[in-house]
Amino acid sequence: MARIRNTKKLGQRVDRTYLRKLYPIPQWRRILTAVFVLAGLAWLGMYAVARNQTLYTAGNLTPSHAFLGKNCAVCHGASAGIGKKVADQKCVACHDGPVHQASQTFTPACISCHVEHQGTMRLARVSDDGCSGCHGNLQTKSGKTSVAANVESFQSHPEFTAVKARQDSTGLRFNHQKHAGEMSQKCGDCHVPADTAQGLATSDPHSHVSSRALMSIPTYAGTCMPCHALTVDDKISDAAPHDKPEVVHKFVVEQLTKYVAAHPADLGTEGTPRTAAAWVQFKVAADEKKLIDETCGRCHSFTSVAGSPGLEAAAVSPTHVAARWFRKASFDHAAHQGLTCASCHPNGATSKVSSDVLLPGIGVCRQCHTGGSASAGANCSSCHVYHDWSKEKSVDGKYVIDQIAR
Amino acid sequence: MRIDESHRGWAIASAIILAVAVIGFVPYALYQPGGPGGNTWPGLLYGVLGYSMMLYAGLMGARKKRPLWRVGRAQAWMRGHLWMGALSVPMILLHSAFAARGPLTLVLMTLLVITVLSGVTGALLQHFVPKRLTASVPMETIYEQIPEVREQLRQEASGIVEGLCQAVASGAVLVSAGSGAALATVESEVESVELTEGQQSNIRLVYNNEILPFLRDPDSRRSPLASAEKANSFFDALRRQLPLAVHEPIGDLESICAEERQLTIQKRKYLLLHAWLLVHVPLSITLLVLGGIHALVAIHY
Numbered sequence: 070m071a072r073i074r075n076t077k078k079l080g081q082r083v084d085r086t087y088l089r090k091l092y093p094i095p096q097w098r099r100i101l102t103a104v105f106v107l108a109g110l111a112w113l114g115m116y117a118v119a120r121n122q123t124l125y126t127a128g129n130l131t132p133s134h135a136f137l138g139k140n141c142a143v144c145h146g147a148s149a150g151i152g153k154k155v156a157d158q159k160c161v162a163c164h165d166g167p168v169h170q171a172s173q174t175f176t177p178a179c180i181s182c183h184v185e186h187q188g189t190m191r192l193a194r195v196s197d198d199g200c201s202g203c204h205g206n207l208q209t210k211s212g213k214t215s216v217a218a219n220v221e222s223f224q225s226h227p228e229f230t231a232v233k234a235r236q237d238s239t240g241l242r243f244n245h246q247k248h249a250g251e252m253s254q255k256c257g258d259c260h261v262p263a264d265t266a267q268g269l270a271t272s273d274p275h276s277h278v279s280s281r282a283l284m285s286i287p288t289y290a291g292t293c294m295p296c297h298a299l300t301v302d303d304k305i306s307d308a309a310p311h312d313k314p315e316v317v318h319k320f321v322v323e324q325l326t327k328y329v330a331a332h333p334a335d336l337g338t339e340g341t342p343r344t345a346a347a348w349v350q351f352k353v354a355a356d357e358k359k360l361i362d363e364t365c366g367r368c369h370s371f372t373s374v375a376g377s378p379g380l381e382a383a384a385v386s387p388t389h390v391a392a393r394w395f396r397k398a399s400f401d402h403a404a405h406q407g408l409t410c411a412s413c414h415p416n417g418a419t420s421k422v423s424s425d426v427l428l429p430g431i432g433v434c435r436q437c438h439t440g441g442s443a444s445a446g447a448n449c450s451s452c453h454v455y456h457d458w459s460k461e462k463s464v465d466g467k468y469v470i471d472q473i474a475r
Numbered sequence: 476m477r478i479d480e481s482h483r484g485w486a487i488a489s490a491i492i493l494a495v496a497v498i499g500f501v502p503y504a505l506y507q508p509g510g511p512g513g514n515t516w517p518g519l520l521y522g523v524l525g526y527s528m529m530l531y532a533g534l535m536g537a538r539k540k541r542p543l544w545r546v547g548r549a550q551a552w553m554r555g556h557l558w559m560g561a562l563s564v565p566m567i568l569l570h571s572a573f574a575a576r577g578p579l580t581l582v583l584m585t586l587l588v589i590t591v592l593s594g595v596t597g598a599l600l601q602h603f604v605p606k607r608l609t610a611s612v613p614m615e616t617i618y619e620q621i622p623e624v625r626e627q628l629r630q631e632a633s634g635i636v637e638g639l640c641q642a643v644a645s646g647a648v649l650v651s652a653g654s655g656a657a658l659a660t661v662e663s664e665v666e667s668v669e670l671t672e673g674q675q676s677n678i679r680l681v682y683n684n685e686i687l688p689f690l691r692d693p694d695s696r697r698s699p700l701a702s703a704e705k706a707n708s709f710f711d712a713l714r715r716q717l718p719l720a721v722h723e724p725i726g727d728l729e730s731i732c733a734e735e736r737q738l739t740i741q742k743r744k745y746l747l748l749h750a751w752l753l754v755h756v757p758l759s760i761t762l763l764v765l766g767g768i769h770a771l772v773a774i775h776y
Contacts, residue, residue: 092619101757128576145776184509
């Protein structure tokens with residue numbers, strides 16, 4: 070009779086106490102579980118012993134705050150808890166955050182704009198939501214606003230104020246077409262970037278514009294003089310100074326007086342008076358008329374005191390050449406130096422009068438700053454700064470090094 | 476557990492939860508100042524949901540340890556374990572806004588991915604392998620009992636061979652296998668048969684040199700008896716050398732060898748079915764412990 074291997078017989082093979090024993094796979098499962106859990110706890114423990122909390126970070130801090138990463142409580146406070154955010158007091162312990170506008174109806178918390186734990190990024194480059202939250206429907210304490218009241222994004226930003234004005238009241242006469250068109254001068258022959266030494270560019274450490282952000286104002290001495298010397302008369306070898314009318318008048322009188330003293334034979338010639346004093350007076354009147362009409366007058370307008378047509382009583386109409394067009398925003402020429410000047414200033418070579426506003430309109434900016442993912446930055450903070458840094462106050466330090474960089 | 480029709484409810488519920496979570500994430504991601512993240516209220520909600528799902532999945536281990544608890548059927552727990560465990564991944568991804576920004580969160584994310592991948596591997600193995608195991612190992616036993624069963628088989632085989640040789644001496648074949656154990660006991664009296672001393676010696680030689688080494692190390696592939704085909708030829712050859720009367724005990728020896736081969740197959744498939752647990756269980760418990768610490772610290776700050 071052959072072996073019987075039915076279910077009963079197979080079942081009888083089993084030692085029924087087997088459940089009480091621990092076999093290899095369950096045993097190794099327990100061992101490995103203990104090893105992994107203990108290794109994880111040991112890892113956390115090592116950091117805890119070193120009082121280093123960087124393990125728990127929700128993301129890398131910005132480089133300027135990275136040294137604070139070991140101690141969460143520096144910013145989050147020792148009494149942090151669910152729903153509690155970093156308090157403004159923690160930020161202003163190190164930074165003053167001047168108010169945006171005195172008339173603003175509320176002041177957002179620092180962290181609502183400056184979001185940390187996002188890795189390497191500029192904390193000052195805040196989201197547009199923080200701006201449009203108010204400027205989308207601007208309310209002020211006084212009920213009056215001096216800026217557009219419904220700006221949601223760069224696409225709904227109004228035209229630049231200077232462009233809307235359509236008139237540049239420089240008080241000067243200048244023909245761009247003559248210089249850049251007929252004479253083929255390059256823009257850079259007259260317009261060069263300003264640097265901080267000229268006091269035109271900002272030195273604000275929180276500003277993201279470079280020290281070469283603005284273009285310098287062309288000056289007579291630095292730009293015009295090589296071609297436009299202030300020649301007075303063939304009897305005066307030196308050029309007149311580029312100065313106030315009375316200074317120029319004094320220069321002309323002095324030079325002619327010296328000349329006639331050295332050349333008395335010229336008295337009475339060509340219909341001039343025969344006495345030196347009268348000769349000087351005669352020549353001054355003629356020379357100053359020429360200066361007013363042709364030389365100085367090529368660029369400047371004069372207002373003269375009645376009955377005194379010369380420079381002595383004349384006054385030059387005030388001039389104002391803008392170095393900074395945006396009063397509430399910043400623009401960085403250096404960031405745009407890869408473009409030709411005419412790309413943004415297409416009328417630069419055709420404008421004939423200085424009253425033309427050659428500042429590009431916002432439409433020119435929107436060609437690149439479209440706001441899409443493949444766009445040049447179109448955030449509010451690309452051009453605007455929230456805090457009025459002119460009101461910045463110094464901070465009284467509260468920490469010692471061990472507290473913040475242990 | 477097979478993934479079949481019985482999972483329909485869990486699958487639909489999981490798909491709805493996932494769809495709601497993803498749809499909710501879109502406006503949250505678009506309009507949350509500073510962007511989405513675990514430290515926002517919606518992000519925290521996703522985290523709580525994800526961790527709860529992991530905890531539920533983990534509780535199945537406790538449920539297994541307490542089979543008498545009246546907390547639902549084990550199969551329902553297993554289905555929940557599978558679907559909630561899988562769903563915890565998208566929940567945690569939504570919680571973290573698809574980024575692991577710190578060392579601990581990176582470790583947690585890695586643990587989660589490995590745990591779930593090992594779980595999916597296990598689920599697939601549990602779906603396909605048991606059916607094949609049943610087909611290829613009809614004499615399957617409890618895995619942990621394989622060494623004991625093998626010892627019994629060795630004793631049974633020795634008993635058969637001893638029986639054969641004693642029968643030779645007394646002129647009758649008496650096969651008493653099992654050595655006293657309540658196993659497959661076969662007593663067979665056959666007509667008297669004359670086995671020559673050569674045949675007797677041959678049986679002992681074959682048993683000691685081929686069968687016994689195989690029974691002692693049945694997992695080794697070196698023995699010809701490790702292969703069903705070669706074993707057939709081997710026992711056919713042995714039968715041809717022996718009188719018909721002893722073919723039945725020889726057949727028993729062949730059956731014992733076949734059972735050993737089945738146990739070898741069972742061992743391999745058992746390892747295939749359970750080895751992934753050596754990754755899945757330790758990592759999932761580590762994940763739950765470290766995840767809990769992460770949650771406590773994150774909620775505190």
